[in-house]
Amino acid sequence: xxxxxxxxxxxxxxxxxxxxxxxxxxxxxxxxxxxxxxxxxxxxxxxxxxxxxxxxxxxxxxxxxxxxxxxxxxxxxxxxxxxxxxxxxxxxxxxxxxxxxxxxxxxxxxxxxxxxxxxxxxxxxxxxxxxxxxxxxxxxxxxxxxxxxxxxxxxxxxxxxxxxxxxxxxxxxxxxxxxxxxxxxxxxxxxxxxxxxxxxxxxxxxxxxxxxxxxxxxxxxxxxxxxxxxxxxxxxxxxxxxxxxxxxxx
Amino acid sequence: xxxxxxxxxxxxxxxxxxxxxxxxxxxxxxxxxxxxxxxxxxxxxxxxxxxxxxxxxxxxxxxxxxxxxxxxxxxxxxxxxxxxxxxxxxxxxxxxxxxxxxxxxxxxxxxxxxxxxxxxxxxxxxxxxxxxxxxxxxxxxxxxxxxxxxxxxxxxxxxxxxxxxxxxxxxxxxxxxxxxxxxxxxxxxxxxxxxxxxxxxxxxxxxxxxxxxxxxxxxxxxxxxxxxxxxxxxxxxxxxxxxxxxxxxxxxxxxxxxxxxxxxxxxxxxxxxxxxxxxxxxxxxxxxxxx
Numbered sequence: 001x002x003x004x005x006x007x008x009x010x011x012x013x014x015x016x017x018x019x020x021x022x023x024x025x026x027x028x029x030x031x032x033x034x035x036x037x038x039x040x041x042x043x044x045x046x047x048x049x050x051x052x053x054x055x056x057x058x059x060x061x062x063x064x065x066x067x068x069x070x071x072x073x074x075x076x077x078x079x080x081x082x083x084x085x086x087x088x089x090x091x092x093x094x095x096x097x098x099x100x101x102x103x104x105x106x107x108x109x110x111x112x113x114x115x116x117x118x119x120x121x122x123x124x125x126x127x128x129x130x131x132x133x134x135x136x137x138x139x140x141x142x143x144x145x146x147x148x149x150x151x152x153x154x155x156x157x158x159x160x161x162x163x164x165x166x167x168x169x170x171x172x173x174x175x176x177x178x179x180x181x182x183x184x185x186x187x188x189x190x191x192x193x194x195x196x197x198x199x200x201x202x203x204x205x206x207x208x209x210x211x212x213x214x215x216x217x218x219x220x221x222x223x224x225x226x227x228x229x230x231x232x233x234x235x236x237x238x239x240x241x242x243x244x245x246x247x248x249x250x
Numbered sequence: 251x252x253x254x255x256x257x258x259x260x261x262x263x264x265x266x267x268x269x270x271x272x273x274x275x276x277x278x279x280x281x282x283x284x285x286x287x288x289x290x291x292x293x294x295x296x297x298x299x300x301x302x303x304x305x306x307x308x309x310x311x312x313x314x315x316x317x318x319x320x321x322x323x324x325x326x327x328x329x330x331x332x333x334x335x336x337x338x339x340x341x342x343x344x345x346x347x348x349x350x351x352x353x354x355x356x357x358x359x360x361x362x363x364x365x366x367x368x369x370x371x372x373x374x375x376x377x378x379x380x381x382x383x384x385x386x387x388x389x390x391x392x393x394x395x396x397x398x399x400x401x402x403x404x405x406x407x408x409x410x411x412x413x414x415x416x417x418x419x420x421x422x423x424x425x426x427x428x429x430x431x432x433x434x435x436x437x438x439x440x441x442x443x444x445x446x447x448x449x450x451x452x453x454x455x456x457x458x459x460x461x462x463x464x465x466x467x468x469x470x471x472x473x474x475x476x477x478x479x480x481x482x483x484x485x486x487x488x489x490x491x492x493x494x495x496x497x498x499x500x501x502x503x504x505x506x507x508x509x510x511x512x513x514x515x516x517x518x519x520x521x522x523x524x525x526x527x528x529x530x531x532x533x534x535x536x537x538x539x540x541x
Contacts, residue, residue: 050426072426079420083291084476093416096427101413129474149427 002065002152002184003028004049009058010241011041011048017056017241018044020207026186028064031179033199034188035219036227040206042188043075046155049186064152069097071151073142075158075188081130087141088113088126094148116144121170136167143171154178156187160194172198192219261499267386271495274388274396274452275509279461279487281400282445284407284480286466289442291418291476295463297350300357301439302446302459304334306364309380309455314371318379320391324447327455331443334360339436383454383506385495392451399448403441410434415476453506460510461487468517471524486516 004026011019019041026032026049034042047053048060050072071094079090092105092113099105117126120140125133133141139159146154156175160168176198178185189195195202195215202218204211206227211218261268289298308330312323334356342349368377388396407414413434416424424431442462449458465486466479473479494509521527 052422052425070426072422074422078422080291080418083419084470084474084479085415085419086475090419093412093420093423096416101428101430102409 002070003030003063004153004184005061005063007059007061009048009060010056011044011053012056013044015056017041017207019048019205020241021058022205022209023058024203024209024212026184027201028184029179029182030201031175031185031199032187032201032203033195033215034186034203034205035190035192035195036205036210040227042205043157045205046072046157046186046188049153050155069151070153070155071146071149072155073146073157073159075161079130081133081138083130085130086126087122087128087130087133088117090130091116091141091144091148094145097149097151112148113144116147117141119147120144120174136163139163139171140167143174147174151183153184154186156185158188158190161190168194192224195219257500258496261496267388268495268499270388270393271385271452271505272492274393275385275461275491275495276488277393277400278396278445278449278452278458279465279491280484281403282449282458282462283465283469283483283487285403285438285441285445286462286464287469287476287480287483288407288414288418288438290463290466290470295467297353298442298446298459298462300353301331301335301442302455303361303364304357305331305360305443305446305450306380306455307360307367308364309450310364310367313376313380314367318376320389320395320451323380324395324450327447327450328443330360330364331446332440335439335443336436339439343432379454380450381454381456382504383450383452383457385452385505385509386498388452396448396452399444403445406437406441410437414438453509457506457510460513461490464510464513464517465490468513468520468524471520471527471530474526486513490516 006022006024006026009019009022010017018039022045034045036042044053048055050070052072088110092109094116095105095109095113099109114126117123120143122137122140122144125137125141130138139162143159159171163171172194175185175187187199189199196219199215201213202211202215203209204218204223204227210227211223262272286295286298289295305327308326308328309323310326311330312319312321312326315326316322334353338349338352338356341347341352345352365377368380413424413428413430417431417434417438421431445462446455446458449461452458453461465483468486469479469482473482490513491509494512495505497503497512498505498508522529524530
């Protein structure tokens with residue numbers, strides 16, 4: 001079981017914090033939504049969890065997994081959709097954990113690719129070029145790749161922001177299945193109703209943590225009100241942050 | 251009929267230097283064309299051009315040391331190309347500047363330095379030889395060098411195929427699953443420089459990039475899969491060498507530019523008639539499929 005323990009974690013760019021003194025645990029097998037206004041550090045936190053961004057201070061401890069065995073689906077994937085390859089070949093890149101960079105794919109691997117495509121509702125799309133897929137179909141293909149990665153922890157950055165409700169529901173069913181399989185799933189989301197319905201745990205983030213726990217307790221009116229009032233502050237002249245270990249301002 | 255066969259094959263049957271030129275240029279195409287395909291897919295088509303300028307000062311140092319002699323010039327070119335490729339990659343990683351900008355800075359300095367160095371001792375004929383090549387003067391040494399370069403290229407591409415594809419297709423994914431990305435990028439740049447150096451005796455430092463990029467760009471209009479793209483680019487490259495040498499022989503035209511012009515012709519024809527070219531996207535059938 002994979003879990004993440006964040007200890008006084010500060011992530012950011014050029015010394016400016018985007019996630020500020022965050023402590024807590026993403027429990028093994030939990031299904032957590034990260035919720036908050038734009039610029040609140042949600043994507044930054046996910047990059048940190050995926051090992052793509054080094055903490056400015058504090059730490060992330062991976063338990064029973066490493067940064068390399070996490071499946072990370074970025075928000076606007078910068079995949080070149082004109083690249084001359086097929087849907088099946090794109091999905092097969094998810095076999096990396098199994099085959100590495102050099103070993104050949106076996107017949108079983110290819111069968112697994114087909115199975116994953118069928119699960120996400122892309123039966124019959126395997127030979128299609130990437131440039132022929134719609135936004136929703138492309139997102140389904142990326143979910144199929146995540147399935148093949150067979151990762152203990154799965155990080156999804158706004159996975160439903162560009163897809164319709166039918167696709168969202170299909171993909172949510174897959175997310176639920178991942179949790180049943182004991183995987184730790186973290187998703188950045190913007191749809192409050194969807195979080196209430198499908199995500200038992202929520203981290204409400206506005207650079208600082210405004211609430212972290214059962215969704216019903218975290219997503220209440222006072223908390224959301226506070227989240228809305230935190231501005232995207234990037235003050236070049238801001239003094240160095242001085243907080244003690246317990247996260248209290250001096 | 252006999253005249254046609256004589257026209258198409260006669261020069262190669264009759265003259266050893268034509269056979270050497272055809273063999274050298276074709277083998278060069280086999281290695282350089284797939285490298286060109288990857289350069290194109292990485293949106294680095296012009297980086298190949300920049301690197302081809304960058305090898306000039308090294309070639310010039312070899313020329314200053316030993317005259318128009320292949321091995322010293324090749325070693326110099328290889329060293330200069332690798333220095334520019336690796337330095338610009340280093341600057342791109344260490345600063346905010348993107349790799350194309352740092353590459354431009356380094357190759358311009360490199361090109362100017364090269365011309366100055368050659369003019370110290372040589373004349374404009376030497377400079378023309380170095381810039382545009384002498385494919386008809388390929389000797390055994392040059393052929394061996396091209397063969398070695400093509401072999402290294404094909405083996406390396408085969409071994410690194412998956413990581414090269416991932417690095418073009420989805421670099422963030424590669425970064426999350428493996429730390430091989432930067433190493434693969436450097437190895438690929440080394441391949442580019444190797445092929446440019448391998449081609450400089452035949453095609454010159456300026457034109458060898460033509461045999462690398464034009465077949466790749468032409469093939470892009472025909473193929474939808476990477477594997478097919480590489481094979482079609484190789485085929486276009488080899489046929490360009492053959493036709494280019496024929497034109498060069500029969501009409502007394504400089505051979506290197508003739509080969510590149512033929513490859514350019516393939517590009518233009520592909521652009522117009524190929525299924526993924528300018529006019530290829532139009533529906534060829536009045537009715538469309540039901541689903």
